[in-house]
Amino acid sequence: MSIRNAQIAVAIAAIVVIIAMLSMCARKPAENKRAELGNTAYEVAVTFTPAATAAMKTLGQGATVEGFFYGAPVEAARDKVDDDGHIPAGMDQVDIAANTQTVKMPGSGIDPDVMAHIAGGKPSLMVRVYSSTTAGTPNQLDCTTFNGTLAAAQTAPVAIACDIR
Template sequence: MPRAATLVKAAIAAGAAIATGLLLTQCGQPKASANGFDVAVSFTPAASAKLKELGKKAVVDAYFYGLPTEATAGKADEDGHINLGEAFASIDGSDQTVTIKGDVIDPAMMDKIKADSTAVTVRAYLDPTAGVANVLDCSIFNGPVSAAKAKPVAIACDVAK
């Protein structure tokens, strides 16, 4: 019986440690998952037909980044950004809205960027595993995540000329 009491105490201590850790993660910067948003993708009839003809899908690609702090300026890429993560969604050639989850952002990276500088570039293109050159010409969104969250990001796709 003393062994059972020891196991119960250990379980309670472990639970308390986990709860404390979860509470601490709620402090400071906003959670990365709060950076999710919707993308409304539209295809011209020609673009839809081309994807159907190829039997392939399109990819919606969201690249998250931020502006470096003074301390992290040396770690910025050639565009002057700190990479926060990338999310992908595979879609068929019909008009639709897809949700991009912001949980790809590593919360540890949020202290490496300036406050309120979280931004995203959203693109769409032919799935690169299709084995053919990209046949889609789609608009691009590049701006603050707050703007992407305000209303669905509009991406329009046509056949590349």
């Protein structure tokens, strides 16, 4: 093999390796949709009354912060609605100790594939907090809820107040 042919073979091999490496780095469609959503994280400021904190400590229980993403359907997706007439779009759940704190919710539970079925492509968000109970044990907390847009939830921490039932 001549030097010229060897140089061509090395160049071709290098190009093949570069193309293979770039194809491994390429985003998959789901990752592209996630990136198009942008930041979906939000914060929840959970306050517990002293009685709620004490009762939960006595019971050995924490709390769960849950964010449920949903939206009004576009006309073509009316057959995909839940019992409330919404398109479910995913959920975030974070377990916490039952004391006053601000919880960073990742927003990663939102399903980017569902956004095409939601009017305007902008999700709404319902946030609730309940006791992290063992099977068969009822919720011990009485907490307020948030029901609004994700955009509104991102402007300031969502305020949720909890007391014991």
